[in-house]
Amino acid sequence: MIQETLITTANAQGQVHIAPMGVHIDGEWRIILPFRPSATLENLLLNRTAVINFCDDVRIFAGCLTGRRDWPLRPAERVAGFYLADTLAHAELQLERIEEDELRPKLFCKVVHSVNHRPFQGFNRAQYSVLEAAILVSRLDMLPPEKIRAELDYLRIGMDKTAGDNERQAWGWLMDAIERHRCGGQA
DSSP states (O other), rough: OOEEEEEEOTTTTTTEEEEEEEEEEETTTTEOOOOOOOOOOHHHHHHHHEEEEEEOOOOHHHHHHHOOOOEEEOSSSSSSSSEEETTTTEEEEEEEEEEEOOOOOOOEEEEEEEEOOOOOOOOOOOHHHHHHHHHHHHHTSSOHHHHHHHHHHHHHHHHHHHHHHHHHHHHHHHHHHHHHHTTTTTO
């Protein structure tokens, strides 16, 4: 199973990096597969800790992919790191084992502490649409434009029917990134 989460890691200077990432769940293992090169990979290898944030504010997912990475944080309790202040729950991880790979090493982590901060109230279809659009934005250089266009046409249905202000804001950020990429700029 893969859960769409936000991973927080810190560099040697203590600066926090937030990255949307699908985490593989395999029994007691939380497997993180960051691409090379990436700040998440560098930070995890350096500190051997990370925090998984389970969050329903899709603006954070979209924001991280569009240059908006300044989100309130709180210090983790058992590992060197931080969690998002607006997360529903978080799990503090310790890196235990690495399976090397030239493109995407597998980082096997164990949960050393987890906290539920507030109850999950359910997703609306617009949140799902933003998450899927965020994944598309993360792959703009890998997917053909016609696939992106077709996916967005479908996702827009859920947006139009169920979006609130947060979802509309996040969607706008992602659509701007897609337009910049289409016009030759960076996403």
